[in-house]
Amino acid sequence: MWENILLGLQGAFTLENLLFEFIGVVIGIIFGALPGFSATMGVAVFVPFSYVLEPGAAMLLLSGVYCGGVYGGSIPAVLIGIPGTPASVPTSFEGRALVRKGRSGEALATVTLASAFGGFMSALALLFFAPLLAIVALKVGPPEQVMIAIFGLSVVSMLSEGNMLKGIFVAFISLLFATVGQDPMLGFPRFTFGNFMLTGGFETVSILIGLFSLPEVFKMLESSKEGQKASKVSRMYLNWKENFANWFNYIRSTVIGIVIGIIPAAGPDIAAFLSYNEAKKASKHPELYGDGSTEGIIASEAANNGVTGGSLIPLLTLSIPGSAPAAIFLGAMIIHGLRPGPLLFTQHAATVYTLLVGFAVVNIMLFFVGWVFCRFAGKILVIPKQILAVIIVVLASVGSFSIQQSMMDVVTMYVSGIIGYFMLKYNYPLSPVALALLLGPMLEESLTLTNTMYSNFFMIFTRPLTVVFLLFIIVSLFWPLIKKQFKKRKAV
Amino acid sequence: MKKLTGNRVFLLVSALVLFAFSTQLSKIPQGAKEYPLVLLIVSFITVVLLFIKPQQPEETIGKENALRIFIFAILTAISIFLLTKIGYILATLSFVYAGLWYLKLKKNLVFYLFPIILTLSMYFLFTRVLSVILPMGTWFSLTL
Incomplete structure (x- = not known):
């Protein structure tokens, strides 16, 4: 393992890769910081840019965009009071209050340190846990893969709580769309409606670009009002004493972030809220929450950035993305010939360890780039939304065209964007689409192989890992009911 | 008669898409159609359930x-x-x-x-x- 880490150090510290890590972080921070934009959109739009790069450099560029995007969302949360991403909502409660007290620089400095800490620790977790999980993943055969895919989709349904039926509907219809094109066993073209261009199926990355970019543009246009003015940034200043006193808060929040990241489709927003609530419960001064509590900022930021590395652990080992950007990451990896799974760590050790070590480097860079960016953030946040809207449409169109140099992909992107807008409008979750499109082919192939292996399907439960995943599935499906019961008992 | 909300129109369009998919099933050989058939059936059922379910108030944008x-x-x-x-x-x-x-x-x-x-x-x-x-x-x- 240490040999591989040395290999990763070599890869991550080449001049070219450091440059891509830096570019990724800058782009990510800008995407996260602009209201209406998000880390997911950034990763989606920049996947096509990574095609011409070496796989390692491509993954580092996207890692930079991902981590930078999650962090960047907190800058407008502090300066405007409008979070750039949902994960920054708790930060906005405290950040805005600190701005009112004339301590915007201190708020941004704390955001930057907590984000870099959370991200860096999650990168270490990724570096040490992913290879360990990969050893367990070696025992995963087609029956376990079936259960893993079902588990991933069931968690998505659980997370669409209140909209569980909508989550199930989106997951199933997306799985159906994933069957368009040749079937994995007979090679027969399905649901092509006589159009030969559909024989290869829909281009997943085009769908994801459309789904995570155009709806945000349309939402931006729902109001004709210009955005709010950003507050002036006071001197960037870190209160070290206060930060050291919060060492346990840092660790607890990062662990929450990493664990939430590992759970499929549970993104940084859930981690930030959960960690913020835990910090408030554990705080000696809960009355300060909402009035500019540094503790609250640390909890929210360390957790939402902790998700970044956590979400890549199941992705690299089991092909299950832990968040929406991680799902797009999976699409990019497949395009670069890196099929996630246990063999990835042996067949592509140099590339994977470059990514794992580079992920930590990205988070160190995040601190310094973020610190400088915050000083100029006030100027960047005032870019008119008309300009942002056309930039995204152009990036999405050209980006989806460049995947296979096909207009079909651009049309797919556009139609997905329109559908995505209506899905957002009527409260249909978007994450199951990414998960179902990426897991669909694996699920069908594994099901077919399992049927060949066992004449009686229930015999798969003689394998211990399938039973473990079955238990996970049952818990995830019944989680909303269990939670309800807990709440009832608590109330009594 | 159920009120035709925006969400219900969205579901009707989804049902039409599912119907279009189902017309293709007869052209697919055995061995390649069982899996999509199950997905189609579950999708149809969820569409129906979502359609008859009481609708949440929809936000209007003018x-x-x-x-x-x-x-x-x-x-x-x-x-x-x-x-x-x-x-x-x-x-x-x-x-x-x-x-x-x-x-x-x-x-x-x-x-x-x-x-x-x-x-x-x-x-x-x-x-x-x-x-x-x-x-x-x-x-x-x-x-x-």
Whole structure:
């Protein structure tokens, strides 16, 4: 393992890769910081840019965009009071209050340190846990893969709580769309409606670009009002004493972030809220929450950035993305010939360890780039939304065209964007689409192989890992009911 | 009679898509159709359940804002159509100008220069750095 880490150090510290890590972080921070934009959109739009790069450099560029995007969302949360991403909502409660007290620089400095800490620790977790999980993943055969895919989709349904039926509907219809094109066993073209261009199926990355970019543009246009003015940034200043006193808060929040990241489709927003609530419960001064509590900022930021590395652990080992950007990451990896799974760590050790070590480097860079960016953030946040809207449409169109140099992909992107807008409008979750499109082919192939292996399907439960995943599935499906019961008992 | 909300219209359209998929099933041989058949059935059932379920109140954005989104979506569709007709440079340049004009960006230096800078920087980035051949027009084309 240490040999591989040395290999990763070599890869991550080449001049070219450091440059891509830096570019990724800058782009990510800008995407996260602009209201209406998000880390997911950034990763989606920049996947096509990574095609011409070496796989390692491509993954580092996207890692930079991902981590930078999650962090960047907190800058407008502090300066405007409008979070750039949902994960920054708790930060906005405290950040805005600190701005009112004339301590915007201190708020941004704390955001930057907590984000870099959370991200860096999650990168270490990724570096040490992913290879360990990969050893367990070696025992995963087609029956376990079936259960893993079902588990991933069931968690998505659980997370669409209140909209569980909508989550199930989106997951199933997306799985159906994933069957368009040749079937994995007979090679027969399905649901092509006589159009030969559909024989290869829909281009997943085009769908994801459309789904995570155009709806945000349309939402931006729902109001004709210009955005709010950003507050002036006071001197960037870190209160070290206060930060050291919060060492346990840092660790607890990062662990929450990493664990939430590992759970499929549970993104940084859930981690930030959960960690913020835990910090408030554990705080000696809960009355300060909402009035500019540094503790609250640390909890929210360390957790939402902790998700970044956590979400890549199941992705690299089991092909299950832990968040929406991680799902797009999976699409990019497949395009670069890196099929996630246990063999990835042996067949592509140099590339994977470059990514794992580079992920930590990205988070160190995040601190310094973020610190400088915050000083100029006030100027960047005032870019008119008309300009942002056309930039995204152009990036999405050209980006989806460049995947296979096909207009079909651009049309797919556009139609997905329109559908995505209506899905957002009527409260249909978007994450199951990414998960179902990426897991669909694996699920069908594994099901077919399992049927060949066992004449009686229930015999798969003689394998211990399938039973473990079955238990996970049952818990995830019944989680909303269990939670309800807990709440009832608590109330009594 | 159930009230036809926006969500129900969305579900009806989804049901139509599912129906279109189901018409293709007969052409698929055994061994390749069982899995999509199960997905189709579950999708249909969830559509029906969501349709008959009491509807949540829907947020309205007003006719003016809806029209703005609609026209911007049409402008985007036209620019995609024109990509293969007049090529990337002219299609993008005209889309960006039209978009900024329609969304009422102040007519200052940014309004006139930004579309040219965006179009050309993307063009050079993709063609020279990323080696992607961007669409050329069939009616006429401009390449640099």
